[in-house]
C-alpha cells in the first residue's frame with residue numbers, strides 16, 4: 001500500500017489512509033468508535049451515525065475484532081480520543097475479515113496459557129507486551145553486532161549441518177545426510193576457532209545451536225541462539241573484558257532505545273543497565289561461598305560441577321553479573337587451555353546472571369600436540385576431528401573467545417519466567433510445530 005500512513009504519523013489536518021487491525025469497537029448510540037491498531041500504535045476512527053453514509057457506518061461497526069481494514073479520512077485533534085487525534089472516515093475497506101471466535105484475545109483482557117500463546121504466535125504478538133520482547137530482542141542483536149564491529153570483529157556464518165559434535169556426545173541431534181550420519185551443530189566452536197587462524201583473526205556469529213537436551217526446564221531450549229566471539233592474540237581475561245562490554249552494550253541500547261517497550265512490559269522504572277565491573281570469582285571461591293550459604297544439602301568439593309541450586313545461592317549472594325574463573329580442567333572441554341603453571345586448572349570461565357549461567361568461554365589450546373592429547377584424554381577420536389586439528393599445524397595463533405546464550409540474555413534482562421517467552425517459535429521436547 002503505497003499511500004498508507006502509519007497511525008503514529010497521522011497529524012491533525014492530514015487526509016490519510018491508515019491500515020491495520022480492528023482493536024476495539026465502542027458503540028455509544030449516536031456515536032461510535034473503532035480503534036484501529038498498527039505496528040506504531042492506535043488511532044480512533046469516529047462514526048457519527050446521523051451524519052455519515054449508512055453503508056460506511058454499517059461496515060465499520062459490523063466488522064469483527066482483529067479484522068484487517070483500511071480507512072481513509074481526515075485527521076483532527078480530539079482531546080478525548082486515546083491518542084489525542086481521530087480520523088473521520090470517508091471510506092473504509094475490509095481487507096481480511098477475522099472470525100468472530102479467536103483462539104486467544106489479543107487485547108490481553110483474557111489471559112492465555114503459554115502453550116495456547118505459542119500455538120497462536122501471530123495473535124499473541126499483537127499484544128504490546130509480547131511484541132515488546134521481540135523489539136527488544138532485535139535491539140539487543142543490533143547492539144551486540146555493533147559492539148563486535150567496533151571491536152573489529154567480522155561476522156561469520158558457520159555450517160549447522162556437521163559431522164562431529166563438540167559439547168559432549170549425548171546432546172546431538174542426528175540427521176541423515178545423503179546416506180551418511182550427520183548432526184545439527186551444537187556450537188560454532190570449532191569453526192570459529194578455525195577462522196581465528198585465517199586472515200580474519202577476530203570473528204563473531206549470531207546463529208542457531210541445536211542441543212538434544214532431554215530435560216524440560218524453563219531455561220533450556222533444543223534450538224537456541226548463540227552469540228559467539230573468538231579472537232586471535234587475546235587471552236581468557238581479555239575475552240572476559242569483551243564479554244562484559246557486549247552484555248553492557250546490550251543493556252545500554254535497550255535502556256536508550258526501548259523505553260516504550262520497557263513501559264509495555266512494566267519495566268520502565270526498574271530497568272537498569274549494569275554499571276561497574278563484574279566481579280571475577282575463582283571456582284574455588286565460588287564453591288566456598290556456595291557452601292557458606294548453607295543452601296545445599298551436601299557440601300561441594302573441588303571437581304564438582306555447580307548444581308542449579310548452587311548457582312542460585314551464589315547468585316543471591318553476589319547480587320549482580322559475575323564471572324567464575326579457574327575451573328578444574330577435568331570439567332571443561334578439550335579445546336580449553338589449562339594454565340601454564342598448573343595443568344589441573346583451566347582458563348575456562350563462565351559469566352553468570354544472579355539467576356543462571358549466560359556465557360561459557362576461555363582461552364583455547366592452540367598447540368597441536370596438546371590439542372591432540374586433549375582429545376584422547378576426553379575419549380574422542382582425533383581422526384574424526386582431523387579437519388580441525390590439522391589447521392593447528394599451519395600457524396594457529398593463541399586465541400580466546402566465548403558463547404553467550406541469546407535467549408538467556410533476553411530472559412534475564414526482562415525477568416521472563418520461561419525462556420520460551422524470548423523465542424518466537426520455541427523448540428522443546430513437546431514442541432516441533434509451529
Ligand code: ATP
Nearest residue numbers: 028029030031033044046048078079080081082086
Ligand atoms: P459530541 O458533541 O462531542 O459529539 P456528546 O457530548 O454530545 O459528544 P455523544 O455524542 O453521545 O455526546 O458521545 C457519547 C460519549 O462519547 C460522551 O461521553 C462523549 O464525551 C464521548 N465522546 C464524544 N466524542 C468523542 C470523541 N471524539 N472522542 C472520544 N470520546 C468522545
Ligand code: AMO
Nearest residue numbers: 187189220221224358359360361401402403405408
Ligand atoms: P555452552 O555449552 O556453555 O558453551 O553454551 C554457551 C551458552 O549458550 C547458552 N545455552 C543454551 N541456552 C538455551 N538452551 C540451551 N539448551 C542452551 N545451551 C547453551 C547458555 C550457555 O552459557 N562452545 C562453548 C562456548 C565457548 O567456549 O565459546 C559453548 O557452547 O547461555
